[in-house]
Amino acid sequence: MKRSSLSGEWVQIGWRYYSGYSAPKAYCEANSPYGIQEFSVTFATHAYRIQYDSFDKYFDCFIDSSGVWSYSATPLGWTQGSYLNGQGEAHQNHVQIGRMAPSKLLFSDLQYRNASTGAWPLLDLILAAPPTPYGNDEPFAGSLKVWTNAH
Amino acid sequence: MHTDIRLGPVLRGPGLAGGILLPALIGVAILLVLTTVWMGASPSDALPTLPPEDRLRLAQVEFRDVAGTPELTAQQALDAARREYDWTQMGSNARAEAFFHVVTVPALRRHDGLFAERPVWIVRLSGVTTPVEGPPGTESDVNRSLNHAYVFIDARSGEFLFTSWTP
Numbered sequence: 001m002k003r004s005s006l007s008g009e010w011v012q013i014g015w016r017y018y019s020g021y022s023a024p025k026a027y028c029e030a031n032s033p034y035g036i037q038e039f040s041v042t043f044a045t046h047a048y049r050i051q052y053d054s055f056d057k058y059f060d061c062f063i064d065s066s067g068v069w070s071y072s073a074t075p076l077g078w079t080q081g082s083y084l085n086g087q088g089e090a091h092q093n094h095v096q097i098g099r100m101a102p103s104k105l106l107f108s109d110l111q112y113r114n115a116s117t118g119a120w121p122l123l124d125l126i127l128a129a130p131p132t133p134y135g136n137d138e139p140f141a142g143s144l145k146v147w148t149n150a151h
Numbered sequence: 152m153h154t155d156i157r158l159g160p161v162l163r164g165p166g167l168a169g170g171i172l173l174p175a176l177i178g179v180a181i182l183l184v185l186t187t188v189w190m191g192a193s194p195s196d197a198l199p200t201l202p203p204e205d206r207l208r209l210a211q212v213e214f215r216d217v218a219g220t221p222e223l224t225a226q227q228a229l230d231a232a233r234r235e236y237d238w239t240q241m242g243s244n245a246r247a248e249a250f251f252h253v254v255t256v257p258a259l260r261r262h263d264g265l266f267a268e269r270p271v272w273i274v275r276l277s278g279v280t281t282p283v284e285g286p287p288g289t290e291s292d293v294n295r296s297l298n299h300a301y302v303f304i305d306a307r308s309g310e311f312l313f314t315s316w317t318p
Contacts, residue, residue, distance in 0.1 A: 018281050020241035022234060025314070034283075035211060036297065038314040040235070058258060068313070070258040 001050055001112075002085075003078040008032075011059045011071055012085075013048040015041065028061035030071040037061075037069050051113060052079050080115045084123060086144040104137075104147040111142065198251035199225070201273060205250075208317040209301060212254050219253040219270035221306035228272030231309050232302040236276065244278035251306065270306040275299065281316060 002010040009032045016038075017024040025038035026048065041063060049062040057079070058070040073079050086107055110123040122142030130136055133149040198221070206214055223231070228249045238245040255268040280296050297316040305312055 016281075018241070020237045020239075020279070022237065025235075033210060034318070036283075036316045038316070040311055067259075072258065 001081050002083040003081040005083045007078065007081075007083075009076045009078065011050050011061075011076065013050050013061055013063075014087075015046075015048075026063050026068075028069040028071075030059065030076065032075045032077070035071070039063060039068050047109075054079070084110075084112050086110050086123065086125065087146075104145045106139070107144040107146075109142055110144060199249070200252060201250045201275070205275060205299075205301070208299060209315055211256060211258055212315070213257050215253040215255060215268055217253050217268075219251070219306070221251055221270055221272060223272060223304070223306050223309050225249040225251070225272065227309065228274055228304045228306070231272075231304045231311060232274035232276075235302060235311050235314070236279075236300070238276050238279055241276070241279040245276060246278055247274050247276050249274050254303075271312065272304040272306050274302040274304060276302065283318075 001012065002008075009030075011028075011030045013026070013028050015024045015026050023043070024041065026041040026046070027036055027038045028050070029036040047062075047064050051060050051062065052058075052073060053060050053070075057073045059073055059076070060067050061069040061071070110125070111120040112123055113120050124141070125138045125144060127136055127138055130146075135147050135149065137145045139145055201209075201214075206212075221228075226249075229247055232247060232249075238247050250273045251270070252273060253268060253270050254273075277299060279300055280298055282296050297318055299317045301315045301317075303312040303314065304310070
């Protein structure tokens with residue numbers, strides 16, 4: 001999440017997995033000052049959430065209903081943003097999601113918090129065409145499917 | 152002003168009893184002092200601690216200057232960390248070392264009891280690399296990488312708590 005498409009500061013949450021990891025790890029990350037923390041998650045469906053807490057001016061990072069980390073909003077310089085990015089990616093050319101290529105990764109129930117009402121409506125995605133070998137799709141409202149054909 | 156120092160009968164004379172007892176009492180006194188110093192020392196004093204440059208990388212962690220005792224050995228902490236990350240697959244020069252501290256995370260005190268002050272083993276992974284993966288269009292797209300991982304293991308339960316990666 002960023003203040004705008006142009007702003008440099010951001011916070012984000014998700015999961016990642018690299019060679020040597022015993023299992024995918026959930027992560028919370030912010031870039032000012034830069035920090036990334038990883039946490040255990042089970043092999044199940046999880047809700048990942050970043051939410052600004054106006055009471056103490058921190059961005060709180062939640063996995064399901066558990067707060068696991070917090071980042072001070074002061075150095076980030078913003079408290080609400082208009083730019084959210086749903087992203088699934090593979091960093092190397094010969095990496096794929098799953099065991100069959102192409103195997104698609106689905107994010108569902110992508111929501112954002114309306115700062116005026118406090119409601120969490122579904123995110124209406126604007127898909128950007130990724131370069132080869134990546135692909136993406138929005139199979140239904142508030143969802144994002146991404147994949148790579150590389151393997 | 153005259154001060155009259157009176158010696159007890161045992162210490163006064165150079166007799167046989169005094170000659171034996173005086174050195175013995177001095178010895179006992181030295182032993183008592185040494186015992187007191189030893190008992191007052193922290194059990195964790197001899198345990199390895201993170202160098203200052205590593206602590207600077209963990210800005211969100213508060214290192215508490217209090218005594219603590221791990222129930223896990225350093226090797227058990229390394230084993231616990233390796234159940235999360237097999238560093239032998241994360242770089243040809245990857246290595247791991249364990250350091251003992253009592254820490255808290257101030258930003259997390261707000262979450263009731265989520266991260267109370269506790270003794271931890273911090274397993275530092277060196278020679279490992281993962282990329283920074285921020286949103287597109289930000290400085291994170293610049294080819295940066297994270298080369299230090301600090302795996303926090305509860306020194307009492309052996310539970311994996313979290314990992315902080317830093318450049």
